[in-house]
Amino acid sequence: MQLAHWRAARLVATRDLTHDIRLFEIAPAGDEAGAATSGFVAPSPGSHILIEVLIGDRVETRSYSTVGPCGDGLYRIAVKRLKASRGGSAYMWRLSPGARLKIAAPRNQFDLAWHKPGYLLLAGGIGITPIYSMALALAAANAPVRLLYAVRSKADLAFGDELGAVLGDRLALFVDADGNRLDLEPEISALAPGGEFYVCGPLGLMEMARQAWAGSGRPATLMRFETFGNGGRLATVPFHVAIPRLGLDFDVGADETLLDALEKAGVAMISDCRKGECGLCTLPVLAADGPLDHRDVFFSGEEKAKNSKLCTCVSRLGGGILTLDTCDRKA
Ligand SMILES: Cc1cc2nc3c(=O)[nH]c(=O)nc-3n(C[C@H](O)[C@H](O)[C@H](O)COP(=O)(O)OP(=O)(O)OC[C@H]3O[C@@H](n4cnc5c(N)ncnc54)[C@H](O)[C@@H]3O)c2cc1C
The missing domain is CATH 3.10.20.30 (Beta-grasp domain)
Incomplete structure (x- = not known):
C-alpha cells in the first residue's frame, strides 16, 4: 500500500449540493513542516484525497474523490453525511471555513484510460463524485461518452445541472422514486466494441453492473469500478x-x-x-x-x-x- 504524505490544509469554503451532500473546497498549505510551497498536485479523473478525521478522540483517515478538474489549485470534494456512520462524514459536516485539516495528496486507483472507442459511465448516489470528474474530462476531450446516473429521489441529485449542461442527451437520469428503471443490457450493447465501462455506487448497483457486463460477454478488463467500502444489506451490529x-x-x-x-x-x-x-x-x-x-x-x-x-x-x-x-x- 502507498504511504500517505500528509500536508496541512485549510478549508476555504463549503456549499450544500443536496440536503446531505456538501461540497468542500480545500487549499493545501505546504507540507507538515510548513514548507512555503502550496504542495498542490492536480488530481487526475478518478483520484481521491485522504483526510484525517477526528472520531471521539481517535484520529482516523477517510478517502474522498476529487470532483472536477480542480484547475485553480483547490481540491474539491463532496461528502455525503451518513446516518449509520462511525463519525467520519459527521466530522466533515461539522467543519466551518477556515478549519485546519491534514490531507494527503491525490492518489488514483480508478484511472481513466484514454483513447478508447467509447465510454459508458454509471454512478449511483454519492458514487457520482469520481464519475463526475471523468464525465467532464471525457466531454472536454470530445470523447464518445454516455453517463447513467441513478438516485433515490430528485432531491438526491448532485451536479445534475452541471452534467446536463456539459453532456446534454448523453446524460440519462434514473430516479427510483419516479419509477425510472435502469436497464443495463441495451446500454452495454450500444457501447462501441472495445469501449470501457466505469462504475461507482452502492453494492447492489455494482453487483447488477458486474452481472450485466459478464452477461454481455465483454472482457472483464474493460470494466473498471470503485467502491467506497461502506454499507451492506444488514444493519451494522456487534x-x-x-x-x-x-x-x-x-x-x-x-x-x-x-x-x-x-x-x-x-x-x-x-x-x-x-x-x-x-x-x-x-x-x-x-x-x-x-x-x-x-x-x-x-x-x-x-x-x-x-x-x-x-x-x-x-x-x-x-x-x-x-x-x-x-x-x-x-x-
Ligand atoms: C476511494 C474512496 C473514495 C471515496 N469518495 C467519497 C466521496 O467522494 N464522497 C463521500 O461521501 N464518501 C466517499 N468515500 C467514503 C468515505 O471515505 C467514508 O467512508 C464515508 O464518508 C463514511 O465515513 P463515516 O466515518 O461517516 O462512516 P463509516 O462508519 O466509515 O461508514 C459508514 C458505512 O459503513 C458501514 N459501517 C459502519 N461501521 C462498519 C463496520 N464496523 N464494518 C463495516 N461497515 C461498517 C455503515 O453501515 C455505513 O453504511 C470514499 C471512499 C473511498 C475508499
Whole structure:
C-alpha cells in the first residue's frame, strides 16, 4: 500500500449540493513542516484525497474523490453525511471555513484510460463524485461518452445541472422514486466494441453492473469500478468470532471491522485495499449462526451464496457467532 504524505490544509469554503451532500473546497498549505510551497498536485479523473478525521478522540483517515478538474489549485470534494456512520462524514459536516485539516495528496486507483472507442459511465448516489470528474474530462476531450446516473429521489441529485449542461442527451437520469428503471443490457450493447465501462455506487448497483457486463460477454478488463467500502444489506451490529484453530474467541463491535478485530486479537492478517475489492484479507467460514452480510465486490454472486469465505475488511455477521478458519495465519 502507498504511504500517505500528509500536508496541512485549510478549508476555504463549503456549499450544500443536496440536503446531505456538501461540497468542500480545500487549499493545501505546504507540507507538515510548513514548507512555503502550496504542495498542490492536480488530481487526475478518478483520484481521491485522504483526510484525517477526528472520531471521539481517535484520529482516523477517510478517502474522498476529487470532483472536477480542480484547475485553480483547490481540491474539491463532496461528502455525503451518513446516518449509520462511525463519525467520519459527521466530522466533515461539522467543519466551518477556515478549519485546519491534514490531507494527503491525490492518489488514483480508478484511472481513466484514454483513447478508447467509447465510454459508458454509471454512478449511483454519492458514487457520482469520481464519475463526475471523468464525465467532464471525457466531454472536454470530445470523447464518445454516455453517463447513467441513478438516485433515490430528485432531491438526491448532485451536479445534475452541471452534467446536463456539459453532456446534454448523453446524460440519462434514473430516479427510483419516479419509477425510472435502469436497464443495463441495451446500454452495454450500444457501447462501441472495445469501449470501457466505469462504475461507482452502492453494492447492489455494482453487483447488477458486474452481472450485466459478464452477461454481455465483454472482457472483464474493460470494466473498471470503485467502491467506497461502506454499507451492506444488514444493519451494522456487534457479533462474536471463534477461531478454533488458534483457540481465539472475541467480540467485533459495531464500530470496528472484522479485519480490525482480527488484527487486534493478534491474527497475522494480510490486507491491502480494505474496501472489499482486492480479496487479500478473505478467510474461510466454518460456521455462522447469524446471517452473513457480504459487503465486498471481490466475490461473485455465486461465491457469496456459498457463504464459505468472506472479505474480512468489509463483510460481517448480522449478529450471532461466526466461526472462522485461518489456515496459514498465526496468532
Ligand atoms: C476511494 C474512496 C473514495 C471515496 N469518495 C467519497 C466521496 O467522494 N464522497 C463521500 O461521501 N464518501 C466517499 N468515500 C467514503 C468515505 O471515505 C467514508 O467512508 C464515508 O464518508 C463514511 O465515513 P463515516 O466515518 O461517516 O462512516 P463509516 O462508519 O466509515 O461508514 C459508514 C458505512 O459503513 C458501514 N459501517 C459502519 N461501521 C462498519 C463496520 N464496523 N464494518 C463495516 N461497515 C461498517 C455503515 O453501515 C455505513 O453504511 C470514499 C471512499 C473511498 C475508499
